[in-house]
Amino acid sequence: MLLLKARLGRELPAINKALQEAVDALHPSVQPVAQHILDAGGKRLRPLLVILLARLLGHDAPDIYPLAASMEMLHAATLLHDDVLDNADSRRGREAAHVRFGVPVTILAGDALLASANACVARYDDPALCRCFSQATSRTAAGEILEIASQRHVDVSAETYADIIRGKTAWLIRASCEMGALRAGGNVMQVAAAAEYGENLGMAFQLVDDALDFADSGETGKPTAGDVREGKLTPPLRLYRQWLNEEERATFDTAFVCGLLTEDDARRIAAEVRAQGFDRAAREEAVAYLDKALMALDRLPEGKELDVLRQMAEYVRDRKK
Numbered sequence: 001m002l003l004l005k006a007r008l009g010r011e012l013p014a015i016n017k018a019l020q021e022a023v024d025a026l027h028p029s030v031q032p033v034a035q036h037i038l039d040a041g042g043k044r045l046r047p048l049l050v051i052l053l054a055r056l057l058g059h060d061a062p063d064i065y066p067l068a069a070s071m072e073m074l075h076a077a078t079l080l081h082d083d084v085l086d087n088a089d090s091r092r093g094r095e096a097a098h099v100r101f102g103v104p105v106t107i108l109a110g111d112a113l114l115a116s117a118n119a120c121v122a123r124y125d126d127p128a129l130c131r132c133f134s135q136a137t138s139r140t141a142a143g144e145i146l147e148i149a150s151q152r153h154v155d156v157s158a159e160t161y162a163d164i165i166r167g168k169t170a171w172l173i174r175a176s177c178e179m180g181a182l183r184a185g186g187n188v189m190q191v192a193a194a195a196e197y198g199e200n201l202g203m204a205f206q207l208v209d210d211a212l213d214f215a216d217s218g219e220t221g222k223p224t225a226g227d228v229r230e231g232k233l234t235p236p237l238r239l240y241r242q243w244l245n246e247e248e249r250a251t252f253d254t255a256f257v258c259g260l261l262t263e264d265d266a267r268r269i270a271a272e273v274r275a276q277g278f279d280r281a282a283r284e285e286a287v288a289y290l291d292k293a294l295m296a297l298d299r300l301p302e303g304k305e306l307d308v309l310r311q312m313a314e315y316v317r318d319r320k321k
Helices: 002-024 031-039 045-056 064-086 097-101 103-122 127-150 158-183 188-212 226-230 235-243 246-258 263-276 278-297 304-318
Strands: none
Touching: 002 031, 002 045, 002 064, 002 103, 002 304, 031 064, 031 097, 031 103, 045 064, 045 158, 045 188, 045 304, 064 097, 064 103, 064 127, 064 158, 097 103, 103 127, 127 158, 158 188, 158 235, 188 235, 188 278, 188 304, 226 263, 235 246, 235 263, 235 278, 263 278, 278 304
16 A cells, blocks of 8 residues: 555645635635535545546646545535435534534535535536536435435345445546546546546445444444444345344334334444454455456556556555544
């Protein structure tokens, strides 16, 4: 992971500078909420991907940083809205924005962040970039809506769940890679390869996230089995449900559908998921997507950024938090 850490460390100051400039340009009523969500940290995965793909395909200009920042702003907007929808109390160990600022203000601030990011992309005067950003916004919203429609349902198929995470997580990562390639003037095959890499990386990222949801909170810093309490039938939980006998499954289904699973129930289920290796199964599914991501990289030119992108796949595979 040394190459990835070194490159992220090198790019972070410019990414954060571009983000701060974007926040400073917002209306004063929006700035506190935007600052709150961006100060919560995060991996800055999406802006880094924009930069890596652009540099790999020969774009050396510093104008890539505002474009990279726009993807983090879009991501931050989705997090603000997600926390409201999930009624989450915290985000990355800090008080959730809607708890501090209220639901209406937080939702509107998320809208303002999204609009600001859109305006940033438009300033590049490239219809392909605007189209990519617009599609990412639309597909992310569609994935979130599908997830809401599927909550507390026990008949969510693996195919439907794949559609959910392709929308709510993978498409934004895909768009980050695609926009970097587009800004660099990549040819059709290169742009397609960048998009394919990003989509498969994003699918794997979410599946590993699903597995980590069942880890001990002392390891991840997040509440254990939050997806259980929120009524999300992720792959580890689907496998757990299938493992139960008929009577146990009927009891689980009633409690899951009606939102009756307690904290103790969630911890017990998480322990069973770990004991039976259902979290590992989700990670194995993620590896299959990562293999596709790495195959897509074979269609891109060699360069030091390509090595970092390969390490990005390793990082996603081995994530512990």
